[in-house]
Structures are given as C-alpha cells and as structure tokens.
C-alpha cells in the first residue's frame with residue numbers, strides 16, 4: 001500500500017486521529033488591543049446578503065470582514081519589521097509544502113495555571129528535551145498553556161498596565177530559532193508573545209526573532225491538550241492573500257494512535 005493510501009485508510013478508520021486546533025470565527029472572539037495611539041485590529045464581522053428570501057430565493061450567503069490577525073491565525077514574516085525584507089515573507093508567497101509539517105508541544109499548562117505571566121525559558125525547553133529528545137530541525141513548536149479554555153475578559157486578561165498572558169523570553173526564542181532552526185512557533189494566547197512582551201529586549205521577542213529569520217507564527221490555537229508531545233503532523237495553510245501579513249485559518253493536526 002502506498003503511503004497516501006495507507007494514510008487515507010487510517011484517517012477513515014480513526015487510526016490517525018484528526019485534531020481541530022481552531023476556534024470558531026465569531027464576532028465575540030477577542031482580538032489583540034494595542035495602546036490607543038496605534039491602529040487597531042478589527043474583530044470578525046458577518047453581514048447577511050440573503051437567506052432563501054426575497055434577496056435571493058434559493059440561496060444563503062454572507063459578507064465577512066476582519067483583520068488578517070483575527071481569531072486562530074497565521075503570522076507571516078512580513079508581519080514584523082524584522083521580516084520586512086525576508087524572501088517569500090507574505091502569506092501568498094509561502095510554498096505550500098511549508099504549510100504541512102512535524103509539530104512538538106511543550107506543556108506549560110501547570111506553570112501558566114499558577115502565573116499569568118509564565119515564561120517559556122531555555123530551562124523549560126531543556127527540561128522538555130531531557131524527556132522527549134532534542135527538538136527536530138524545521139519543526140513547529142507549540143506552547144501549551146490551556147489559555148484557550150478561558151472565555152471573555154479572562155482571555156486577554158487586561159490589567160491597568162496592559163494584558164497579562166504567558167509567552168516566551170528572548171533567550172527561549174533565540175534557542176528555538178538560532179540553535180534548533182524551527183519552522184514556527186504557536187500559542188493559545190492572542191499573540192505569540194507574552195501579554196507583557198513589550199518589556200523584553202527586543203520588545204515582542206517572538207515576533208522579532210521568528211519573523212526576522214523567516215519563521216512563522218500561529219496564535220489563538222485550541223485543543224493543544226489533545227496533542228502528544230511529539231509525533232503529530234500540523235496542517236496550517238493561511239489564505240492566499242496578496243501581500244498578506246497573516247490570515248485566519250483552519251489549523252489541524254494528524255495524530256497516529258499507538
């Protein structure tokens with residue numbers, strides 16, 4: 001049996017489990033809020049054109065609009081100033097084979113349950129590697145925090161000094177990008193960076209270091225608790241928006257049952 005025949009049979013039988021890592025696009029789903037002097041990201045909006053009525057008797061359809069960075073979404077290198085000149089840095093320029101690949105999950109849920117500002121550090125990564133092996137090259141790395149289970153104001157967790165949510169330190173991002181040469185980094189929070197990521201050097205180190213090196217980001221992921229630490233394959237194709245810096249998308253993973 002060919003690899004693809006085998007895969008199709010195993011998906012149909014459930015021997016390969018498909019895990020949906022996507023939140024539903026909904027006007028109520030929170031988007032990142034920047035300080036008021038900056039331009040703002042638009043929430044998802046849906047406007048009915050017709051619904052089997054006088055506006056269109058046999059069909060139903062909607063107009064939709066949103067920011068490129070709304071809901072579960074992909075960050076392309078061109079999203080950040082460090083990646084502005086990276087080759088193939090816009091979503092429409094990324095080769096399709098880059099959109100399917102291996103994924104590992106670093107479970108930070110226990111730390112994040114006790115500390116809203118939990119940091120993914122090199123020590124956390126090295127402890128994970130001591131158990132699961134060195135992170136393979138050209139692999140997606142997802143930071144599990146169970147933040148996707150939060151609802152409403154708890155999700156952005158805005159305080160007087162801005163949002164508080166977990167994320168990676170600059171040293172962790174340098175380890176992942178410069179030493180492990182990962183493909184991309186994903187989180188359950190509204191950004192790949194911590195809520196307080198503006199206070200690091202450089203500010204927003206995940207964005208700065210990932211995109212400057214031509215790597216990708218995923219955020220607002222869900223169901224990371226359903227993935228194994230290693231061995232899954234991620235499918236994450238953004239929309240083919242001309243010169244797009246990111247895009248909402250359906251993210252899923254294939255997991256082979258033991």
Ligand code: MN
Nearest residue numbers: 069074075246
């Ligand atoms: Mn984004």
